[in-house]
Amino acid sequence: MLKLINQVKSYIDNHDIVNELKLAKVTTVGTIHTYVENHQGIISFTSKQIKLEVPNGSIDIFGKELMINRLEKDEVIIEGEIDLIKLNDSDRGDNPFSQR
Amino acid sequence: MNRLTRTLVGIRIKGDQSEKFFELCRRHQVKLFKLKEIANNDYIMYIALEDLKSVRKIRYKTKLKLTFIDKKGFHFFKNSLIKKSSLVVVCVLAFLFFLYLTQAIWLIEIESDQDQLNYHIKQHLKDHGIKEGVLSWWIDSPSTVQSRLLDAFPEILWVGIKQSGITYQLEVIPKQIEKEIEDDKPFNLYAQKDGVIKRAHVRKGRLVVGQHEYVKKGQLLVTGQLNPNAEENDEENEDEVENEKLTWVEVDAEIIAETWYRSTVEVPLSVKQDLETGRVYQKHNVKMYNINIPLWGLNNDPFDDYHIEKKETRWRLGPIKLPVVFSSSRYKETIQHDEERSVEEAVEIGVRQARESLKHQIDPSSSILNEKILHQQVDDGKVKLHIYFTVEEDIVNKVNDRQGD
Known part of the structure; x- marks a missing residue:
């Protein structure tokens, strides 16, 4: 089973599946730093909530004193006290945890 | 883009279309950098300077209020420096002042035991531009100052000059006062060279030679033994020398005699000389390591024939030698001058040369009476002269020795 996971992992690494599928990739460092790739723009921005548009949905980031350290065409770096990152898939509905 | 060279512009946008x-x-x-919400629909952010144009364009498409709040980075630092040019000027002035303080001479120390001489030397240096507060680049080299001081003060035997940092040290050794030497007067005077006695001025002592007498080198001229018979006694009773001493007096005399010198000179009939035309081309360079930066005078060969006088000054910061050498060269134009002399002219020059060199040899109080050309020969483009001089001089040998040679 572990072998299979490793195979999938290496496949993803080799083929850069994120870029091929143009899916959002979210990297967080502790609760202070979030790095989102392949976003498609900011839907709303306050110091408590940032809503990003991503392919096939949106990402909500909740926290306090949020700030966008860097905003580029595909990348955004968010810093602040991050409490919750919520991924919304438009295909599956608003709640990523709900089953269709 | 590099974080340090990047120039950021802070902007603030207000409105509901953010x-x-x-x-x-x-x-x-x-x-966009450091995007922050400061109030509802009120954001601040930083953009790169080169994006400013596009941001302005974007602003027209929205109904936002855009204000500039902050400017960061080298570009604005530079601009602000230009605005605060007085600060820059003050910085440069401060650096120049610092350079001046370190490069100038602030202490002139003269080491000698005569206060009066010290004062005179200090005055002399002041007259020639060496005083407190003068930049050490512009004063003459120690050897020049040394020779000038030796010329100006005959009582100085030697002067050592050391220039270290802001101090200028002179070590003066005065000549010993001649009085001390004169205190020990000789008891006998002997002829220093062959000659014929012309005049004798004896202040103390007894003259033992007559006028027009031919004397040889080492011959006794004036004696301090006043009693002529005592000489014989002296030889016979050597034990009584102590008692005999009473009849000796110190001798003080001048014996002027005619002496002869012979000299040989060679004078070429044609000479090649480099004569300066008086035209001077100045060049100033700053040398750092091996790189030569010309400041003034870019012409490499200003004249066809020239000789160069070069003066180099190394910049110093206290004890540290900076790798900067300021050198100024004077190119002096010369022309070659060929001169052909006739034999008569050459003879005249030769006699003059011989006379000058003889004057240096003999005492300044003596005089050259006449000269005679013994032999004259033209050989290989040169005139060879044998000249015979008659000189009138003081021939006494002032050696403090009563026993003779």
């Missing part, structure tokens, strides 16, 4: 602004920025590839 998301549209962000989206437009994203589309126009404008990078």
Whole structure:
């Protein structure tokens, strides 16, 4: 089973599946730093909530004193006290945890 | 882009279309930094300076109020420096003042035991531009100052000059006062060279030679033994020398005699000389390591024939030698001058030369009476002369020795 996971992992690494599928990739460092790739723009921005548009949905980031350290065409770096990152898939509905 | 060279402009946007602004920025590839919400629909952010134009364009598409709040980075640092030019001027002036303080001479120390001489030397240096507060680049080299001091003060035997940092040290050794030497007067005077006695001025002592007498070198001229018979006694009773001493007096005399010198000179009939035309071309360079930076005078060969006088000054910061050498060269134009002399002219020059060199040899109080050319020969483009001089001089040998040679 572990072998299979490793195979999938290496496949993803080799083929850069994120870029091929143009899916959002979210990297967080502790609760202070979030790095989102392949976003498609900011839907709303306050110091408590940032809503990003991503392919096939949106990402909500909740926290306090949020700030966008860097905003580029595909990348955004968010810093602040991050409490919750919520991924919304438009295909599956608003709640990523709900089953269709 | 490098974080240090990047110039950021802070802007503040106000209005309810801020998301549209962000989206437009994203589309126009404008990078936003440190985007922060400070109030509802009120944001501050930084953009790169080169994106400013596109941001202005975007602003017209939205109904946002855009204000500039802050400017960071080298570009604005430079601009602000230009605005605060007085600060820059003050900095430069401060550096120049610092350079002046370190490069100038602030202490002139003269080491000698005569205060009066010290004062005179100090005055002399002051007259020639060496005083407190003068930049050490512009004063003459120690050897020049040394020779000038020796010329100006005959009572100085030697002067050592050391220039270290802001101090200028002179070590003066005065000549011993001649009085002390004169205190020990000789008891006998002997002829220093062959000659014929012309005049004798004896202040103390007894003359033992007559006028027009031919004397040889080492011959006794004046004696301090006043009693002529005592000489014989002296030889016979050597034990009584102590008692005999009473009849000796110190001798003080001048014996002027005619002496002869012979000299040989060679004078070439044709000479090649480099004569200066008086035209001077100045060049100033700054040398750092091996790189020569010309400051003034770019012409490499200003004249066809020239000789160069070079003066180099190394910049110092206290004890540290800076790798900067300031050198100024004077190119003096010369022309070659060929001169052909006749034999008569050459003879005249030869006699003059011989006379000058003889004057240096003999005492300044003596005089050359006449000269005679013994032999004259033209050989290989040269005139060879044997000249015979008659000189009138004081021939006494002032050696403090009563026993003779």
